[in-house]
Amino acid sequence: MKLGTNPLITVAVLCLALSAVASTKSSGAQGRVDACASCHPDFSSVLPKGHPEVKKTGAGTCVSCHALGPAEDVRKNAFSTRIHLAHTGPKLGLECTACHTYVPGKSFGLIGQSTSWGAPKDEDMAAIKEKFASWQKSSHTDHLHAQAMVDCSGCHGKETPLLDATVENARCLVCHGPQEKLAARSALKEFPKRNPHNSHMGEMSCTVCHQAHFDSKVYCLDCHDFKMKIPGAAQ
Amino acid sequence: MADDEKAVVSRRKFMSTSVAVAAGAVAANQMLFPDALHAVSTPTKWDREADVVIVGTGYSGLAAAIEAFDAGSSVIVLEKAPIIGGNSIIASGGYNAVDPERQKKQGIEDSTDQHFRHTIAGGDYRADPEKVRYMVENALDGVHWLEKLGVQFEPTVYTIVGSLFPRSHDPINHGRGGAIIKVLKAQVDKRKIPILLNTKLTGIVREKPLAGAVQGVEVESRGKKLYFKAKRAVILATGGFGADVKMRSKYDPRLDAEVPTTNVPTATGEGITYAEDEGADVIGMDFIQLLIACNYYTKHYGSIMNLGVDHAVFVNLKGERFVSEDARRDVMAAGVLAQPKKVLLWVADDRCGKRFDEATTAEILKDGYSFKADTLEELAKILKEKFDMPPETFLATIKKYNEDVKKGEDTQFHKQLTNLKPIEKGPFFASPTQAGVHHTMGGLRTKGTTGQVLDREGNLIPKLYAAGEITGGVHGTNRLGGNATTDCIVNGRACGKNAAAEKPWA
Numbered sequence: 001m002k003l004g005t006n007p008l009i010t011v012a013v014l015c016l017a018l019s020a021v022a023s024t025k026s027s028g029a030q031g032r033v034d035a036c037a038s039c040h041p042d043f044s045s046v047l048p049k050g051h052p053e054v055k056k057t058g059a060g061t062c063v064s065c066h067a068l069g070p071a072e073d074v075r076k077n078a079f080s081t082r083i084h085l086a087h088t089g090p091k092l093g094l095e096c097t098a099c100h101t102y103v104p105g106k107s108f109g110l111i112g113q114s115t116s117w118g119a120p121k122d123e124d125m126a127a128i129k130e131k132f133a134s135w136q137k138s139s140h141t142d143h144l145h146a147q148a149m150v151d152c153s154g155c156h157g158k159e160t161p162l163l164d165a166t167v168e169n170a171r172c173l174v175c176h177g178p179q180e181k182l183a184a185r186s187a188l189k190e191f192p193k194r195n196p197h198n199s200h201m202g203e204m205s206c207t208v209c210h211q212a213h214f215d216s217k218v219y220c221l222d223c224h225d226f227k228m229k230i231p232g233a234a235q
Numbered sequence: 236m237a238d239d240e241k242a243v244v245s246r247r248k249f250m251s252t253s254v255a256v257a258a259g260a261v262a263a264n265q266m267l268f269p270d271a272l273h274a275v276s277t278p279t280k281w282d283r284e285a286d287v288v289i290v291g292t293g294y295s296g297l298a299a300a301i302e303a304f305d306a307g308s309s310v311i312v313l314e315k316a317p318i319i320g321g322n323s324i325i326a327s328g329g330y331n332a333v334d335p336e337r338q339k340k341q342g343i344e345d346s347t348d349q350h351f352r353h354t355i356a357g358g359d360y361r362a363d364p365e366k367v368r369y370m371v372e373n374a375l376d377g378v379h380w381l382e383k384l385g386v387q388f389e390p391t392v393y394t395i396v397g398s399l400f401p402r403s404h405d406p407i408n409h410g411r412g413g414a415i416i417k418v419l420k421a422q423v424d425k426r427k428i429p430i431l432l433n434t435k436l437t438g439i440v441r442e443k444p445l446a447g448a449v450q451g452v453e454v455e456s457r458g459k460k461l462y463f464k465a466k467r468a469v470i471l472a473t474g475g476f477g478a479d480v481k482m483r484s485k486y487d488p489r490l491d492a493e494v495p496t497t498n499v500p501t502a503t504g505e506g507i508t509y510a511e512d513e514g515a516d517v518i519g520m521d522f523i524q525l526l527i528a529c530n531y532y533t534k535h536y537g538s539i540m541n542l543g544v545d546h547a548v549f550v551n552l553k554g555e556r557f558v559s560e561d562a563r564r565d566v567m568a569a570g571v572l573a574q575p576k577k578v579l580l581w582v583a584d585d586r587c588g589k590r591f592d593e594a595t596t597a598e599i600l601k602d603g604y605s606f607k608a609d610t611l612e613e614l615a616k617i618l619k620e621k622f623d624m625p626p627e628t629f630l631a632t633i634k635k636y637n638e639d640v641k642k643g644e645d646t647q648f649h650k651q652l653t654n655l656k657p658i659e660k661g662p663f664f665a666s667p668t669q670a671g672v673h674h675t676m677g678g679l680r681t682k683g684t685t686g687q688v689l690d691r692e693g694n695l696i697p698k699l700y701a702a703g704e705i706t707g708g709v710h711g712t713n714r715l716g717g718n719a720t721t722d723c724i725v726n727g728r729a730c731g732k733n734a735a736a737e738k739p740w741a
Contacts, residue, residue: 047283085561132693190598191601192598193592193595193598201324202420204317205317205432207320219317222499223535224533224536225535225536
């Protein structure tokens with residue numbers, strides 16, 4: 001599934017949290033020549049077990065194998081997910097600009113790399129920061145996707161989603177489908193008619209129940225008192 | 236888009252004291268709904284436009300959308316819920332129409348005059364005869380139209396509860412209302428008519444407060460106000476207010492929060508209120524129907540309420556009949572409200588049981604919301620255990636009823652002969668059921684059979700149409716079972732055609 005891209009708002013949706021103070025927006029990049037090497041002069045210490053030997057240093061080394069920037073297609077991205085979870089998690093809590101370059105409305109890239117993935121504005125970055133925090137650590141479906149190595153672009157694609165963006169069923173079904181398989185998985189032996197993925201309501205959006213960045217809620221329960229659970233529900 | 240929405244939209248909220256005082260009726264309304272009065276004048280910028288803007292995705296809204304489109308109009312359909320269908324998608328889908336082709340085979344003598352008389356008398360002569368005549372005369376054409384679109388009805392008709400006569404068409408395979416909605420939705424999709432979900436009506440745009448033509452609607456979508464221009468007309472197909480406790484108890488104070496409802500939670504009637512804010516008149520608002528369809532345990536889902544009434548009796552917790560099973564809905568509701576614990580047991584034999592979707596019935600039985608037994612004696616035992624119903628009384632009641640069937644006369648409650656069928660073929664079912672708010676017969680006052688909304692002085696509100704449960708005058712005090720589907724399809728279609736024939740404004 002291809003999403004249209006608008007160069008003005010296209011941005012790497014995987015950026016890290018940003019400082020709200022304009023003057024410090026790109027200060028993290030100052031005086032640093034490489035997103036990785038400045039903190040990890042020796043890569044071998046941070047590589048996962050079983051990773052092939054890496055002789056060089058610098059972000060360029062990683063991206064020669066690992067895809068750089070957000071993907072248009074639906075896929076898991078273990079590299080991006082792991083690296084973002086590790087660097088922004090409670091241990092380190094780094095800001096976006098620890099690794100990324102960012103000039104509001106002009107560019108967004110990686111320190112030491114010339115690529116720019118778009119030109120997010122301040123409000124785009126604020127929104128990304130908020131949703132990213134939820135993806136990083138929350139009880140919502142977004143964090144469940146993080147645990148399954150799916151980053152923002154896995155659902156939203158290359159384009160920066162607007163705050164009221166939704167995800168179409170087709171995109172969900174790339175991983176969770178086809179619909180029949182999904183329905184078979186949620187079918188209850190005792191109550192075969194009581195299947196949220198094959199109900200008397202006919203075709204409906206996944207997002208009626210499954211919310212990525214908010215509490216998910218079983219819509220059936222508005223009328224029925226079934227015992228049904230949904231991942232990402234209110235805690 | 237984001238920038239557009241940030242643009243300052245100048246619109247008059249019509250809350251100024253001077254204007255409200257000038258319009259006495261509106262001022263009165265403002266006292267009832269101080270926060271809600273919301274007449275909307277022309278915005279500086281429209282977010283989208285179409286010839287016909289339809290609010291609501293039940294039978295009426297979708298039927299109107301198809302007809303308006305087929306008459307050459309561009310159409311946008313709005314739905315406040317995240318899914319389509321409103322009450323229609325959970326309805327029984329029974330559609331009343333005099334249908335010689337089907338009825339003749341079953342030996343049923345019927346006529347549109349009779350359907351008219353049943354409807355008028357069943358509503359205590361309070362319905363508008365012109366509207367009733369139009370509905371019954373166009374009912375069969377509506378069936379054929381639906382069939383042409385792809386809806387399949389059973390080859391026989393039946394008496395849906397409270398319909399008073401066997402002329403109810405039933406979507407095949409227990410498809411119910413959902414089957415009709417599914418077909419209408421597919422036809423809407425085929426025409427590429429956009430349905431915008433999560434888009435809630437918040438006001439109607441009229442040229443001037445209480446004057447001029449309706450120009451479009453104001454909606455809220457994901458926290459943003461948007462303005463949709465309707466070049467030819469706006470059609471309100473937003474349904475009734477059965478699920479809105481505040482609104483329904485304003486008109487019938489007995490219908491407080493303790494009374495359950497069969498409706499979807501979105502049946503909250505604000506379409507009526509916004510039309511009133513633009514001067515629309517309403518009629519029959521306190522004609523609110525209760526239907527014996529809510530499960531005793533859940534107060535909602537769980538009654539096998541589509542069993543039909545022929546091979547069935549209703550008994551109270553003492554095991555006695557108290558009402559004719561084919562009576563008017565209001566009579567049956569009043570009857571059950573006078574019984575112990577306000578509950579009835581819908582007792583039926585297998586021929587009724589088969590009318591309900593077997594798989595769903597099985598699950599309801601597993602839940603313990605309704606009961607099944609191979610013999611009447613076993614059923615009596617269950618009812619004794621669950622409700623302390625005296626088995627001997629219960630069995631005597633069934634015996635007496637079956638004897639009356641043989642005699643060809645219901646000596647107790649005068650059930651019609653056509654519905655007087657024995658309870659003798661197991662397995663037998665019992666479903667504990669209560670009355671819940673089901674249908675609001677009142678609503679917007681429309682002109683004749685055009686669907687055009689009238690104001691309090693009887694003048695047209697130009698370019699504002701309404702169809703379905705949002706309107707008043709079609710049913711009188713008590714709606715016949717199966718007449719709502721007919722009302723929605725017939726009048727939804729008419730509104731769609733009439734709206735498309737309006738002259739567009741610039």
